[in-house]
Amino acid sequence: MLIFECPYCGIHADETELSPGGEAHLKRFGPGASDEDFEGYLFMRENPKGVHFERWRHSNGCGKWFHAARCTMTLEVFGTYKAQTFEPPQEIKDKITAKRPGWSWRTFS
Amino acid sequence: MSETETASFPPFNGYVTVSKDASIGMITLRGALNSKGLGLAVGKSLPKERCILDAKDMQVAWMSPDELMVLCPKENVANLEADFQKSLGSQHALVSDVSDARAVFTLKGTNVREVVAKLAPVDMAPGHFGTGEMRRTRFGQIAAAFWMTADDEVKIICFRSVAQYMYQQLCVCAARGSELDLWT
Numbered sequence: 298m299l300i301f302e303c304p305y306c307g308i309h310a311d312e313t314e315l316s317p318g319g320e321a322h323l324k325r326f327g328p329g330a331s332d333e334d335f336e337g338y339l340f341m342r343e344n345p346k347g348v349h350f351e352r353w354r355h356s357n358g359c360g361k362w363f364h365a366a367r368c369t370m371t372l373e374v375f376g377t378y379k380a381q382t383f384e385p386p387q388e389i390k391d392k393i394t395a396k397r398p399g400w401s402w403r404t405f406s
Numbered sequence: 407m408s409e410t411e412t413a414s415f416p417p418f419n420g421y422v423t424v425s426k427d428a429s430i431g432m433i434t435l436r437g438a439l440n441s442k443g444l445g446l447a448v449g450k451s452l453p454k455e456r457c458i459l460d461a462k463d464m465q466v467a468w469m470s471p472d473e474l475m476v477l478c479p480k481e482n483v484a485n486l487e488a489d490f491q492k493s494l495g496s497q498h499a500l501v502s503d504v505s506d507a508r509a510v511f512t513l514k515g516t517n518v519r520e521v522v523a524k525l526a527p528v529d530m531a532p533g534h535f536g537t538g539e540m541r542r543t544r545f546g547q548i549a550a551a552f553w554m555t556a557d558d559e560v561k562i563i564c565f566r567s568v569a570q571y572m573y574q575q576l577c578v579c580a581a582r583g584s585e586l587d588l589w590t
């Protein structure tokens with residue numbers, strides 16, 4: 298069972314209080330984009346064994362969307378952070394580096 | 407209408423009693439949650455994160471970083487709503503009467519904590535949850551919020567459309583013979 302601390306209300310919410318929102322930090326390509334970019338935005342996803350970034354919503358709670366960094370293999374949670382950002386905060390990256398030196402995910406490392 | 411409602415929710419006498427409250431007034435406030443924002447509407451009585459507090463003739467509950475819920479007698483809703491609108495002026499904020507959207511249930515008995523713990527993923531151990539706190543969560547498969555008015559009384563609100571589901575699961579979990587005696 299995953300347990301995330303909601304960065305908006307502080308509750309340590311278990312999975313049943315949350316809704317998964319898929320991969321984090323996707324850049325939207327809409328009207329006017331190339332077919333390749335649009336396809337990438339719609340369909341291309343990471344499927345890592347290890348460090349991963351996701352969006353979750355505290356749906357049975359304060360209702361806010363937030364980000365989570367976790368390990369898909371061990372289910373270890375590195376941390377959660379607010380939605381108003383384009384990339385993981387340095388503090389989260391440092392936590393991951395401490396536990397998974399040399400990690401990388403898309404353009405982040 | 408009110409007759410059918412009463413008929414569907416008879417008071418239940420389990421090892422904890424379950425009853426449906428008469429409909430109360432509820433006003434949702436959304437906007438900046440500080441003294442210059444929603445604080446202007448509810449006065450000094452701005453609840454802390456995840457708390458509910460008693461103010462004059464109303465209770466104010468923290469629902470999210472930009473949302474409050476005001477609970478009051480139904481006949482006060484129109485006046486309060488107008489007051490809130492007035493004090494917020496041209497601020498970007500929402501004041502909405504949502505009294506008809508939700509149902510309220512009361513659990514009463516020394517084992518109320520246990521009945522809540524059977525249905526919601528919340529640590530109900532004494533010392534971990536108590537009066538003054540407002541918790542939004544789920545009960546079974548539906549979203550709900552609850553608070554304790556005393557150590558033996560819990561108020562639960564959920565959407566009215568799922569009130570029957572809430573009532574039935576509360577009755578099952580409060581049935582005699584299903585005591586766990588976790589904290590008594």
Ligand SMILES: [Zn+2]
Binds near residue numbers: 307308355358359361
């Ligand atoms: Zn939350």
